[in-house]
Amino acid sequence: MIPTFFHLESHLWIAYVLLLNGYLANLFLRRLSSDYHQMTTLLEAQVLAAFFISVTLNGLLLLILQSLSQKYSLASYVLPAITLGLALLVVRGGPDIKRCMSVEIDWLRCSMYVVVFVVLFYNGGLIEQISDAWWHMSLANKIALASSYSLETGHLTGLPTRYYPPLWHGNLAMLHILSAEPLPIIWNSFTAWGATFKVMALFLFALALTKDKFTAGLAALFFVLLPGIGNSYLRVSAWPSHIAYTAWFVLLGLVFRVFDARDVNSGGVRVLHWWNKRSLMAIGVALPLMIIIYFSHKLELLWFALAIYFYFLALMVRYVWNGEVHQIEPAYPLLFLFGGAATLGWVGYAGYFFLDQFDRASIDERISFAFAPILAVVFFLLSGFRSRLPMWAVRASLVVLLAAIVWTIDPRHALSLFVPELAYPPQATPQSPLAAPGLFGENLKIPGWHLQLREGLLFSGSVAAGISLIMAIFTPNRINLFLSANCLVALMFCFSPYLYHWLAELLNYHSPWRIAILVWHPLIIAVCVSQLLKFSRGDRR
Amino acid sequence: MKILGYLGLLTIVALVIHDSGFHFDRERVEVKQKHRSDQRNWSVRYPQINVFNHSSMRYLKDFGGMSELIEPGTLVLSDLATSYFAAAKLPVYVVNVHRHQGRWQRRAWARFLDRRYFCYLEFEENRIEVKEHLRKHPELKYVIVNRDGVAWHRTQDCMAHRSRVLTEELPKFATLVFEGEFLDLYEIR
Numbered sequence: 001m002i003p004t005f006f007h008l009e010s011h012l013w014i015a016y017v018l019l020l021n022g023y024l025a026n027l028f029l030r031r032l033s034s035d036y037h038q039m040t041t042l043l044e045a046q047v048l049a050a051f052f053i054s055v056t057l058n059g060l061l062l063l064i065l066q067s068l069s070q071k072y073s074l075a076s077y078v079l080p081a082i083t084l085g086l087a088l089l090v091v092r093g094g095p096d097i098k099r100c101m102s103v104e105i106d107w108l109r110c111s112m113y114v115v116v117f118v119v120l121f122y123n124g125g126l127i128e129q130i131s132d133a134w135w136h137m138s139l140a141n142k143i144a145l146a147s148s149y150s151l152e153t154g155h156l157t158g159l160p161t162r163y164y165p166p167l168w169h170g171n172l173a174m175l176h177i178l179s180a181e182p183l184p185i186i187w188n189s190f191t192a193w194g195a196t197f198k199v200m201a202l203f204l205f206a207l208a209l210t211k212d213k214f215t216a217g218l219a220a221l222f223f224v225l226l227p228g229i230g231n232s233y234l235r236v237s238a239w240p241s242h243i244a245y246t247a248w249f250v251l252l253g254l255v256f257r258v259f260d261a262r263d264v265n266s267g268g269v270r271v272l273h274w275w276n277k278r279s280l281m282a283i284g285v286a287l288p289l290m291i292i293i294y295f296s297h298k299l300e301l302l303w304f305a306l307a308i309y310f311y312f313l314a315l316m317v318r319y320v321w322n323g324e325v326h327q328i329e330p331a332y333p334l335l336f337l338f339g340g341a342a343t344l345g346w347v348g349y350a351g352y353f354f355l356d357q358f359d360r361a362s363i364d365e366r367i368s369f370a371f372a373p374i375l376a377v378v379f380f381l382l383s384g385f386r387s388r389l390p391m392w393a394v395r396a397s398l399v400v401l402l403a404a405i406v407w408t409i410d411p412r413h414a415l416s417l418f419v420p421e422l423a424y425p426p427q428a429t430p431q432s433p434l435a436a437p438g439l440f441g442e443n444l445k446i447p448g449w450h451l452q453l454r455e456g457l458l459f460s461g462s463v464a465a466g467i468s469l470i471m472a473i474f475t476p477n478r479i480n481l482f483l484s485a486n487c488l489v490a491l492m493f494c495f496s497p498y499l500y501h502w503l504a505e506l507l508n509y510h511s512p513w514r515i516a517i518l519v520w521h522p523l524i525i526a527v528c529v530s531q532l533l534k535f536s537r538g539d540r541r
Numbered sequence: 542m543k544i545l546g547y548l549g550l551l552t553i554v555a556l557v558i559h560d561s562g563f564h565f566d567r568e569r570v571e572v573k574q575k576h577r578s579d580q581r582n583w584s585v586r587y588p589q590i591n592v593f594n595h596s597s598m599r600y601l602k603d604f605g606g607m608s609e610l611i612e613p614g615t616l617v618l619s620d621l622a623t624s625y626f627a628a629a630k631l632p633v634y635v636v637n638v639h640r641h642q643g644r645w646q647r648r649a650w651a652r653f654l655d656r657r658y659f660c661y662l663e664f665e666e667n668r669i670e671v672k673e674h675l676r677k678h679p680e681l682k683y684v685i686v687n688r689d690g691v692a693w694h695r696t697q698d699c700m701a702h703r704s705r706v707l708t709e710e711l712p713k714f715a716t717l718v719f720e721g722e723f724l725d726l727y728e729i730r
Contacts (some may be wrong), residue, residue: 008588020580119583119585120583122587122588122589123580123584123589124589124592126592126595126596126597126598127578127579127580127581128577128579128591128595128596128693128694130621130639130694130697131579131624132642134625134628134629135625135642137628138625138628138629140629141628141629141630141631141632142632145613145632146561153614153634154632154634154643155634156635156638156642156643157630157634157635157636157638157643157644157646157647158614158616158634159643159646159647161643161646181631182601183629183630184596184597184598184601184626184629184630185598185601188592188598190594194584198607203714208543222557225557225560225561225564226560226561227558227560227561227563227582228664232561232564232582232583233581233582234582234583235580235581235582235583236581272604342625351543403622409679415604423613429640429641431641458557459560460556460557463556463727525553525556525557528549528553529550529553529686532546532549532550533546533550534554535542535543535545535546535549536543536547536550538543
């Protein structure tokens with residue numbers, strides 16, 4: 001018979017090791033800075049700040065202990081000392097402490113978090129499969145045993161293995177050492193916390209994008225309910241990738257905070273007008289989050305850059321079509337600065353990659369490697385010479401460019417999303433890409449829909465793609481262009497063998513299908529519901 | 542126009558209900574249990590006992606007993622699932638792992654495991670192969686036999702579902718140093 005509150009002790013340890021010190025540091029920071037105070041008004045922001053500060057503090061503590069050749073078990077003395085020190089710093093604030101502890105709580109959203117926590121408390125995170133979770137637990141176990149992040153002999157087979165960002169494993173190791181709870185129990189218990197944090201982070205991101213708590217709350221609810229890549233998979237919330245997703249959502253929210261931080265009294269729209277306390281504070285919080293992602297899973301930094309870059313592309317398309325950008329995105333100088341630098345970077349690298357691979361690649365591969373960079377060069381030339389060309393020629397060229405991308409879609413692969421029998425034959429492992437013939441009969445990589453793609457796309461994902469396009473065309477604002485660009489470009493990579501093969505080879509990554517995480521269908525559907533509700537009430541804006 | 546708005550809303554509500562219904566579907570959980578398919582998505586119908594039964598939780602006591610006897614940093618052989626469970630709990634390394642997680646780092650062991658000599662120890666020729674392999678590879682110190690009959694993960698590996706044969710034949714090469722509720726630890730002689 002299993003008790004109702006099984007492994008309760010591990011939950012108490014999680015609250016202490018992964019929240020308490022971070023919460024105290026958060027209170028101290030709130031006392032120091034009014035901008036930080038304002039940024040962390042909501043319960044969600046405070047909980048996530050507490051979590052990420054704790055994760056960072058723990059990671060740093062272990063690093064210091066390792067550098068001093070001390071055992072990690074020493075953390076059981078140092079951590080309470082840190083808690084005491086932080087508590088003293090907070091208490092020194094005197095009557096100000098009440099202001100620091102103020103928090104805005106929405107009870108409806110809180111109920112949702114409680115339900116998510118309770119369901120995952122009982123569902124747990126140990127799925128009935130020998131999944132990679134055990135690989136991660138083995139790494140955390142050996143970090144704890146060796147009191148070191150750098151395991152020269154590897155951790156599973158006893159032989160040197162590839163480097164894996166160890167920040168999250170270090171935190172698990174610390175929990176294991178301090179609590180003496182076995183890692184599987186910690187992993188299983190943390191899943192409930194991690195799932196709740198992830199939903200909270202999604203809410204913060206949606207709120208920063210839409211500036212509407214109702215829409216953001218709805219997006220969080222749909223994130224819990226609708227299957228997809230990353231969303232709804234709450235039972236894997238203790239995996240390092242999902243810790244990184246949580247940080248990534250918060251990071252995206254901070255980007256929109258920076259976009260909105262322009263000094264409106266300055267009257268200008270130069271990059272320097274974003275150089276103020278508000279944006280600097282957001283950047284100051286974003287940088288540690290980037291470091292957390294880098295040391296816990298890394299890949300989300302790429303998805304982060306791509307998410308912003310795809311939005312930049314959507315704005316550029318809009319600009320080429322009718323010159324309209326300022327009204328849609330006031331922070332366009334920032335975006336253009338980022339987009340310009342990113343374009344130069346990736347086109348340059350893709351050009352080098354094409355030349356490097358030319359002799360080894362088949363004819364279809366050469367087309368694949370050259371397609372995106374050539375398209376980008378033509379597109380940016382078109383945007384540069386836009387004002388010197390007749391409007392009909394500009395628009396016709398843009399349509400041809402967009403049609404060229406759509407033309408690379410493999411119709412059989414697209415249809416196989418709905419009719420699995422049409423799918424290309426499976427390869428060695430489920431993760432292996434399928435082989436789709438190119439124009440000259442050579443094989444190109446394409447992702448199998450059997451990964452998490454089919455259940456994410458059928459039907460809410462594919463319906464959301466259509467909705468996002470309609471919303472972007474008829475109401476081209478920041479929300480709709482950001483969501484639509486991310487959804488459609490990400491899907492294009494999954495439908496087009498030329499684009500997917502190029503991405504897989506360029507990144508030298510086995511699972512670029514994970515780009516579908518940018519489909520954001522819970523957000524698209526939430527925004528659509530919100531707009532339809534307004535429409536039904538007679539608001540036609 | 543208002544009607545269009547309501548129709549749109551209704552369609553989306555229907556879509557969300559359709560796509561998220563599986564989180565509340567008892568039958569789906571039961572079918573998955575019946576077919577021994579893992580439950581990756583959360584479900585309000587998913588009973589907590591499954592987490593307990595199909596993970597290493599029931600073996601933690603046995604692992605605790607072994608950890609006092611086992612030499613840290615040594616190499617252990619077991620079925621696939623128990624190997625991972627051991628790596629996450631004990632100060633040991635394992636040879637029987639997934640291909641994408643370094644099975645071929647120890648080539649000789651990967652070939653040996655793929656030929657399944659250890660699963661069919663009742664045959665003399667296999668016992669000879671095993672003896673020869675253990676002689677050439679003395680880095681292997683222990684074998685863990687999982688006798689559990691409940692957990693699904695055991696069916697993934699022939700060493701798991703032939704644990705009875707292992708229990709009978711292993712004493713010919715190894716000494717039983719720990720006998721737990723589910724797990725036995727043998728030290729290679």
